Amino acid sequence: MTIQSKFSGLGTDAAPGQESRQLSGGIDAILLGDAITGRPVDFSHGDVDAFTPTPGSFEVFSAGVEAGGRQAYTEYRGDLGIREELATRLAGFTGAPVDARDGLIITPGTQGALFLAVASTVSRGDKVAIVQPDYFANRKLVEFCEGEMMPVRMDYATAEGRSGLDLSQLEDAFRSGAKIFLFSNPNNPAGVVYSRAEIEAIAALASQYGATVIVDQLYSRLLYAGVDYTHLRAQKLDAENVVTIMGPSKTESLSGYRLGVAFGSREIIARMEKLQAIVSLRAGGYSQAVLRSWFDEPAGWMDQRIREHQAIRDDLLKVFRATSGIQVRTTEAGSYIFPALPRLAVAGGDFVRILRLQAGVIVTPGTEFSPFSESSVRLNFSQDHAAAVAACERLVTLVDRYRA
Amino acid sequence: MTIQSKFSGLGTDAAPGQESRQLSGGIDAILLGDAITGRPVDFSHGDVDAFTPTPGSFEVFSAGVEAGGRQAYTEYRGDLGIREELATRLAGFTGAPVDARDGLIITPGTQGALFLAVASTVSRGDKVAIVQPDYFANRKLVEFCEGEMMPVRMDYATAEGRSGLDLSQLEDAFRSGAKIFLFSNPNNPAGVVYSRAEIEAIAALASQYGATVIVDQLYSRLLYAGVDYTHLRAQKLDAENVVTIMGPSKTESLSGYRLGVAFGSREIIARMEKLQAIVSLRAGGYSQAVLRSWFDEPAGWMDQRIREHQAIRDDLLKVFRATSGIQVRTTEAGSYIFPALPRLAVAGGDFVRILRLQAGVIVTPGTEFSPFSESSVRLNFSQDHAAAVAACERLVTLVDRYRA
The missing domain is CATH 3.40.640.10 (Type I PLP-dependent aspartate aminotransferase-like (Major domain))
Structure with missing residues (x-):
């Protein structure tokens, strides 16, 4: 195995956090309608400005x-x-x-x-x-x-x-x-x-x-x-x-x-x-x-953090479940949610780029996690609550816009 | 290649900084004379308490x-x-x-x-x-x-x-x-x-x-x-x-x-x-x-750091060169010095352990760097000046004590 072939499978182009290195060439031709304004949300990782580091x-x-x-x-x-x-x-x-x-x-x-x-x-x-x-x-x-x-x-x-x-x-x-x-x-x-x-x-x-x-x-x-x-x-x-x-x-x-x-x-x-x-x-x-x-946080701090995440989870579930064709299982732990989107008129990878360009919403394509997850996207909902809900509303608006 | 054989060559037992994991079993039998008191010096790496981090x-x-x-x-x-x-x-x-x-x-x-x-x-x-x-x-x-x-x-x-x-x-x-x-x-x-x-x-x-x-x-x-x-x-x-x-x-x-x-x-x-x-x-x-x-240190700071290291280097060279049979080249850059010791009555690896036990001096054995360097030891002399000189005096005392 040459070093070139060894690294060919290690692509980071679609990896969370690397979006700033992506080029947007070619996507303009398939865009429908105008961009939707709103506070950008990067769901590729948690927002440590919304949920700040452990006190102390x-x-x-x-x-x-x-x-x-x-x-x-x-x-x-x-x-x-x-x-x-x-x-x-x-x-x-x-x-x-x-x-x-x-x-x-x-x-x-x-x-x-x-x-x-x-x-x-x-x-x-x-x-x-x-x-x-x-x-x-x-x-x-x-x-x-x-x-x-x-x-x-x-x-x-x-x-x-x-x-x-x-x-x-x-x-x-x-x-x-x-x-x-x-x-x-x-x-x-x-x-x-x-x-x-x-x-x-x-x-x-x-x-x-x-x-x-x-x-x-x-x-x-x-x-x-x-x-x-x-x-x-x-x-x-x-x-x-x-x-x-x-x-x-x-x-x-x-x-x-x-x-x-x-x-x-x-x-x-x-x-x-x-x-x-x-x-x-x-x-x-x-x-x-x-x-x-670690494991020595102030009393009640972890419980509150869990409650706040659960509240965001519940609101995102409502947004997704109100949209026909989106299937999503209730997150039981952690801050990832992994909705499967309905059939779209654009490829899964293109929709992820469209989301970024037209809605200011960064998600990670499901194919990063499994070859069978092309219709899914992963969101880390450890975000500002209101911004996360608004971003998911933009996401489902674009799902409707690009339905097959 | 099994994973076990892959790791057998990756030993860290003699690696700098790992001395606290070494056992001293067996060495007592070959010790000569008493321990030499003095402030312990760990030459395996620089002392950032002696040469402190860049201001700011x-x-x-x-x-x-x-x-x-x-x-x-x-x-x-x-x-x-x-x-x-x-x-x-x-x-x-x-x-x-x-x-x-x-x-x-x-x-x-x-x-x-x-x-x-x-x-x-x-x-x-x-x-x-x-x-x-x-x-x-x-x-x-x-x-x-x-x-x-x-x-x-x-x-x-x-x-x-x-x-x-x-x-x-x-x-x-x-x-x-x-x-x-x-x-x-x-x-x-x-x-x-x-x-x-x-x-x-x-x-x-x-x-x-x-x-x-x-x-x-x-x-x-x-x-x-x-x-x-x-x-x-x-x-x-x-x-x-x-x-x-x-x-x-x-x-x-x-x-x-x-x-x-x-x-x-x-x-x-x-x-x-x-x-x-x-x-x-x-x-x-x-x-x-x-x-x-980095590369934006206060004016004169780097020059002073270099001068202070050069002064330590010069004193260590004097200590080593005053001892018959020790060969050492003048360090031109960095804070490593790599003296070759004369023939000793104990193996190179044992002498390194003896140095630690009897003189409170930690050095890195030459065999870590080359199979041809068994007689050498490496010292990082980015240390408190007086403590480094005293430690090297203890080192050469033990060289004399263990000569073949």
């Missing part, structure tokens, strides 16, 4: 700078004192012990943790089970490591009280030799939570086939009313075969500090540290200090 | 946090406004144009830039010319990408006014198919600067054989009196075949913010951004703001 996070960062060299140059896996604080809190949150010394690594964002976890477990030709739809980088990470992707469908649209993962496809993948299963829970982009029965089944299958599971739980703190969350790492399977990934970039709006953690399997964490040593040395030393504020 | 760097970081979402979520390659400021300054410094939009990427540290540059140019089986000795991660990066290393010797110990790179070995490597040449200038660990004639010869050979050159110029601002520095990217070779890497982690003591840049070849930078999107998304958004202070 900057102060704890400043204390890190004040601490000087000790905080600037930590072990590659992160400062031990901070790992110890986190281990206790993460064990409490997930319901299973975390080994601060050998079973936890601090990374530059959860993206850093995902990269290190995949590159530390997948080598050329290894089969990896990947959910469709799921976080777009999962597929790219497997491709970069030259693994072989074994897709597992998730019928989130019709399932109720569960994700809709096709467990028989997952077992087929394990039976065909998949040694790794990588998935996000809550699912990105669909915003659904795996049921207890599904998580227990995943644990049982992974145990039976000796597979390693990497579970991205980035959004597992932002659960809406009535939703139960089951932590895979607290189920019956060998703790050395599970790596859990979390971080404070989303719910806590701390993305600007680039922080994530991976915890679980000591052997895999050890490899991840070896790799981090040549990839970026360590998560930013001063930024690591910000983790001291 | 924290304030410009704080302004980045204040800017909010715009600064937290930049393009993957970094904020365009900051890239534009940097492009102008880096063009002025290196003597060749820098394309802010397409030819520059901001990375998590220079380590991040090195990883992305190598992983964006080297695929399985590609031959890569690597200097011996050179920065230890260079070898590991090539191994991780499953490239084939073509070693090129540098006889820095005997050369004068040049690095001593064996240009005929470099040409042999190109003739044998090496398509990439990766090297640091000033050299890490030897602290020597390539002469104009050497850089021109490298440019001519790279042009002749169509090779890509990745040059790590991390220490190119910290030049001592009388030293000329030649920028490879300003020489006669195709600008698309050169990537230059720099960052403010060392001379400017900004390592805690994890910042680096790579600039040059548009095609390679484009690949690096695609890879960054799945490795860590972007350099920490708020940290990027700190680059506004």
Whole structure:
């Protein structure tokens, strides 16, 4: 494989946040009607000006700078004192012990943790089970490591009280030799939570086939009313075969500090540290200090954040469900909503560009997450409430305008 | 290649900064005499409490946090406004144009830039010319990408006014198919600067054989009196075949913010951004703001920093040269010194551990940089002046104690 062919699949042209690099050539010819005015909303990521970082996070960062060299140059896996604080809190949150010394690594964002976890477990030709739809980088990470992707469908649209993962496809993948299963829970982009029965089944299958599971739980703190969350790492399977990934970039709006953690399997964490040593040395030393504020937010702060997101979710659901032909499942956790649009007279990718040009609305095309999601778009609704609702109203106006 | 074998070569046990994870089992049996008291010095990296971060760097970081979402979520390659400021300054410094939009990427540290540059140019089986000795991660990066290393010797110990790179070995490597040449200038660990004639010869050979050159110029601002520095990217070779890497982690003591840049070849930078999107998304958004202070330090600040380092260098040279059997070349740039010790009664790796246990002195073993450097140790002398001198006096006392 040449380096050119290796990178040809790693396109970022439609990736969230990269819209400013897109050219709009050719689209003018298919535009219908005039632009709709309104405050622009970038749904490709959360708006940390609308939902601001955890109170006290900057102060704890400043204390890190004040601490000087000790905080600037930590072990590659992160400062031990901070790992110890986190281990206790993460064990409490997930319901299973975390080994601060050998079973936890601090990374530059959860993206850093995902990269290190995949590159530390997948080598050329290894089969990896990947959910469709799921976080777009999962597929790219497997491709970069030259693994072989074994897709597992998730019928989130019709399932109720569960994700809709096709467990028989997952077992087929394990039976065909998949040694790794990588998935996000809550699912990105669909915003659904795996049921207890599904998580227990995943644990049982992974145990039976000796597979390693990497579970991205980035959004597992932002659960809406009535939703139960089951932590895979607290189920019956060998703790050395599970790596859990979390971080404070989303719910806590701390993305600007680039922080994530991976915890679980000591052997895999050890490899991840070896790799981090040549990839970026360590998560930013001063930024690591910000983790001291994580899982230690002011009383009531997280509850309020959840309530505010749930209120936006409910209003967006109303807008979408009032429009004929839009299908959308209720987001159970996190701040993604993934409506499937009706048949349009323009291609899915073109409609995404039209939305940006005519409505000032940036969304991420569904094809980033699954080849079967061309009719869907993902919105991160962690936004100013009124602006988000108005932007979705413009979106459905354009859906009507461009219907097939 | 299994994932286990892939990682077996990536050991970090002797890597700088990881000493706290080392066990001291077995060493007691070979200790001679008592410990020598004195203020411990960790020469594995610079002491940012002795040489503090650039004045104003924290304030410009704080302004980045204040800017909010715009600064937290930049393009993957970094904020365009900051890239534009940097492009102008880096063009002025290196003597060749820098394309802010397409030819520059901001990375998590220079380590991040090195990883992305190598992983964006080297695929399985590609031959890569690597200097011996050179920065230890260079070898590991090539191994991780499953490239084939073509070693090129540098006889820095005997050369004068040049690095001593064996240009005929470099040409042999190109003739044998090496398509990439990766090297640091000033050299890490030897602290020597390539002469104009050497850089021109490298440019001519790279042009002749169509090779890509990745040059790590991390220490190119910290030049001592009388030293000329030649920028490879300003020489006669195709600008698309050169990537230059720099960052403010060392001379400017900004390592805690994890910042680096790579600039040059548009095609390679484009690949690096695609890879960054799945490795860590972007350099920490708020940290990027700190680059506004880079190459914009207060008048006289850099000159003073250079003078202070030169004074430490001169005192360490005196200590080493007063000890029979220690050979050391004068550091021309940067803050590394790389003395070769006389024959000892203990192995090189054991002596490094003894130094830590009996003298409170942490150094990096020469074998991290080259298989031919077992008798050498690397010291980063960006330390408190008096403490560094005292620590080196303890080091030479132990050299005398453990002589063969």
